[in-house]
Amino acid sequence: MKKKSLFYIVLAAVMILVSSCGQEEYTKRDGEFYDTFDTHIIFSAYTKSEDEFKNYFKIVKDDFTRLHKLYDLYNDYEGVNNIKTINDQAGIAPVEVDQEIIDLIKFSKEEAEKYSNKTNIAMGPVLKLWHETRTEGIKEPEKAVLPSMEALEEAKKHTDLSKVIIDEDKKTVYLEEKEMSLDLGATAKGYATQIVVDHLKKEGVDSAIISAGGNVEAIGKPLDSDREKWGIGLQNPIAVEDETAEKLFDVVFANNKAVVTSGDYQRYYTVDGQRYHHIIDPDTLMPGDYYRAVTVVADDSGTADFISTTLFLLPMEEGKALAEKAGIDVLWYLKDNSTVSTPGMDQMLKNKGARATDND
Secondary structure, eight states: OOOGGGHHHHHHHHHTSOSSOSSTTOEEEEEEEEEETTEEEEEEEEESSHHHHHHHHHHHHHHHHHHHHHHOSSOOBTTBOOHHHHHHTTTTOOEEOOHHHHHHHHHHHHHHHHTOTTSOTTOHHHHHHHHHHHHHHHHSGGGOOOOOHHHHHHHHTTOOGGGEEEETTTTEEEESSTTOOOOOTTTHHHHHHHHHHHHHHHTTOOEEEEEETTEEEEEEOOOOSSOSSEEEEEEOGGGGTOTTSOSEEEEEEESSOEEEEEETTSSEEEETTEEEESOBOTTTSSBOOSEEEEEEEESOHHHHHHHHHHHHTSOHHHHHHHHHHHTOEEEEEETTSOEEEOHHHHTTBGGGTOOTTOOO
């Protein structure tokens, strides 16, 4: 899902927190783990007791663990029908699954219909070729190659989203062609993060932040005496290649928002001196080449995850139109290391004058 480089994004959301707390009844507490969604998850919350925090942290870890197993397309788990199970039964039989799988697939299909088919969860056959070739290229860089265009074009024939069949009454999912497979990498982690956030709110959490790789979501506001907003750091793409560069290029200040970044520096390999990342355009079958990164701020982490990937694959003017239609704010980090942002995003950026103490 995301590489180690994204650790700086997730860590930034925590590092920017102030340890002391102006309200004596609350203390900021942190917990972290790294065994779900192939990323480092950090949870911070203001609670009145250590036991209260431990209860919330258990919810976070248990939910992410359960959802990871459901949305996993690589591994089997005893007693669990997951995305891999659906793929294994493609062209054979419908698979009965948990409601959270049906909800995620429905959400992904609806978002594609509403906004753009640039993010297509039926792209599994194409993405599998890239994944396998990239994995081998990372393992043996001197032998790194690109997947053949002939193989990619053949795989593309089996990416029709309309052939992903959901039977809500029977709670089954069926892929009509045996060559088909699902890959929910563009939506699963964001969608899972939103499920966790909604669960925490239901349990009474009113001041917390979750950082799951490039997906960060804030609940309420920090309970410091002098801050009104959470600060979420945006990783500097240059820092991946230059250790002397600043780790962050900006900070987003926001409450009750999801902040999600898609970038070309998160998972990639190099062939003949050129970088090839993991965000594949379904039209060209090659990695998107417009930007270094796209950051989206939205009310919902699933939507932010879907749209950040989509915007990464769209030219600027189409992206601006989509952002307006979706009612979300965006920052585009261009290949010349300049940035373009929506007016709403400008009001949240440190480099544009926003501060954690702003009260609006």
